[in-house]
Amino acid sequence: MTQPSVGLFVTCLVDLMRPATGFAAAELIEAAGFRVEVPAAQTCCGQPAYNSGNTEDTRAIAKQVIAAFEGFDYVVVPSGSCGGTLRKHYPELFAADAAWQARAESLADKTFELTQFLQEHAKSNEKLLAWEVAATYHDSCSGLRELGIKGQPRELLSKVDGLSLIEGQEAETCCGFGGLFCVKYGDISEEIVSAKVADIDKTGADLVLGGDLGCLMNIAGRLKRLGRPTEVRHVAEVLAGMRDAPAIGEPDG
Amino acid sequence: MTLPRDQILGRLKSALDRENRPPEAARARLRDRPAGLIPERGQGAPADRLALFAAEAERVEATVARIPGPAALPREVARYLAETNQPPALRAAQSLADVDWSSQPMLKVTGGTADGADNCSISRAFGGVAETGTLVFLSGPDNPTTLNFVPPTHIAVIRAADIAGDYEAVWARLRAEAGGGAYMPRTVNWVTGPSRTADIEQTLLLGAHGPQRLHIVILDDDATP
């Protein structure tokens, strides 16, 4: 029996900044019994253009993504916000173009954020591996509010031996990343991420987890600037037991 | 020159394609006045409703007393004023004109509207809503609106039988009692607890402009005072 295929849309941030997250994601999907492919034609989902009001370029990029990924059984994205772009916003882009809208919708239907996909397809209740750490989880906004991702990463993490999850009171509050917002309105973004870090501090956790590299780089960037030892990782890295990669913003070795 | 009224309505009608879309649904809504979803909370048996009304009112810092009937009202009022260290004087609504205050000779009771010098008023609520511990007052010659707001202490009298589960039931009763005529008095006041503000550093303070104290007296008996 041939394994169903998964097109891994790795996202531009993971591709450029943190390949470790991509490898962790690929490994988890493979372990769940799927064949992973990484089309070389992928660049970015177009979200920066979309959120800047540049709809025309977004449409062009969306067409490219649709064409590159529509042949797979599933498309998996290790990011709630890029996943949200493919699932929620691509179909909206083609309201005036029935043919492309149908293709966008069919892609949207088989696109999943990583933890959503794993929770549904990696059905195993045994403890996967051990990682002794007190962690807290940051619910990134698009994943939480566009895709309803809340329980999935937590359930997956509950299978990691030794990992205790301490919920931050403001876990569902934005970290201030917001794509281009964080550079256009850097002052405000910094204030928002400072509040996020204060909430993380309150949990006493040693590790911050999340499902979106943008948010995680933002949070790690602030933690490191403040000299905090708290580590930050993408949830996929913990689930895959990828200890050898340094945490986000940490030096090699 | 077109009047602003016609200009605005014209713009709305063309945006809504009124010529081809008669407002039938809206006509029906005004005629039938369908109620929306009514929370379960207030829908218990009369005794539960009464208990819920009192609990909700106390939750928002009103005080509640239950007395057997109107004959016991003067004593309760005198007791309340003494207990809260207030002068034994009150401005009473005409709607309570039948109450015989003579059992409490110390109590000075006057009628009319509130004039800014009164310490305490007493008026009669048309209805109550258990859902949120809300009182409903209707303005009229025998229940001036200012009595509900001007004096720092307000005593509200309500018959147990007039406490409904929800707002909708009170509207229905208001319409029914008007017998098909105009039913809205100049003012309907829903009052849920005493006046408050949190405008200074989000500190909750009672008694901003309206009464600082709201004392609700429930008459258990059905007879009118």
Add this chain to the structure above:
Amino acid sequence: MDSTTRQFKDNARGALDDAQLQNALDKLGRGFPLKRLEAAARLPEFERLRDQAREIKNHVLDNLDFYLEAFEAKVEAAGGQVHWCADADAARRTIGEICKAAGAKTVTKSKSMIGEEIAINDYLENEGIEPIETDLGEYIIQLRREPPSHIIAPAIHLSMGQVEETFRESHADLDPDRALDEPRKLLEEARTRLRDRFLGADVGLTGANMLIAETGSNVLVTNEGNADLTYSLPRVHIVIASLEKIVPTLEDASTILRVLARSATGQEMSVYTTFCTGVRRPGDLDGPEEYHVVLLDNGRSKLLGTESHEMLRCIRCGACLNHCPVYRSVGGHAYGWVYSGPMGAVLIPGLIGMDEAAHLPNASTLCGRCEQVCPMRIPLPRMLRAWRHKLYESRRTGALGRWALEGWAWLARRPRLYRLIMGLGVAGLGMLGRRRGRFRRLPLAGGWTGGRDLPAPEGDTFIQQWHKGARGDASGERLRRRGR
């Protein structure tokens, strides 16, 4: 009111540096959202009531003309009058004329955002009529000649010390040695001060939380009771309301009231909810002899059927402000005009123009919390994006930003070239940054590195690495690495 919206960035910088304001905003962020959550939890039907409230307003917007005409007929039947005003100027003049006809010297006012929108206080003052704000927060900011910083908590930005200072300055006739060191004393002073003003006012000017077509009533919601003293004591009651405030029936008003206070302050119901209908009735001992409804359009009728259509469902509860990370960082004054927060960022460009307000739709992380808590389920993020699209299309987005964005999009559509250029870029950065793992400073990244380190890229891109090794090998190597 003149806007300072163009200076949003500077306003925001000032707000971030204002320790006292930050204190107040922290308190707000901890207070209202938690109370809303508790209130929602106490009412199992809350989410379904939100759906119904949304449906009521959608139905109203589909029949706005019908309900407004029905409302007008009922107001007239109850002895009142409706004044249709196309814009702020018409509304100001109408109110001015009613006041003059009443021979008014003083006008008491209860808080009204439409009053702020048309800057009625400045107008009345110029006409020689004294407007007196009676909501405690509004009274304080009127003395300080400041705009409100929150649509339901206008003085939320001030500390007790600042209020004390204001009262000492403005109430100069009182004993300068009096104690004003706690909120209760400040409230008592304002209450005493305003008591005579209530009793002596010629006209009472209120807003309206809703207008009811069935009865011709306006609804007023307050906690202080100031609105009730405002309409019940003077001889003339003027209501200012924008036309989307209309709802069909008392039942519909009740449904919306069930979500309003819960969303706003987390109360089950505000203390005073009042339904005013027409003039005092024969035999009434109090109540106004004249009742005027000044019905304001100010561009709203043009929003029907546009991207902003759903904004007309807004009931001004303030939940979107209370939950917005941007509002909670900079407060309301930074937005530079009457409204603020997500609802302000959607409304303001339509009211004062895109040139003036270009920052506001962009100054959002699009986190979506506002839509999540909006009792009327207004899709605020989508509407902010729609403004961004308009700003972009009309070339109001900064030239440098456009150029960068379009250049990047151009590259993103050419995967091979993208891979080559980005690959070189991250390899370089990776080499520079791997030793520390992050950058403290980087050319052109000042927006980020002002307060944050920038994590350095690993070096090779994921796609380069993936395609370098055969797939199976790569995965085998990863497993080996993990076992190491």
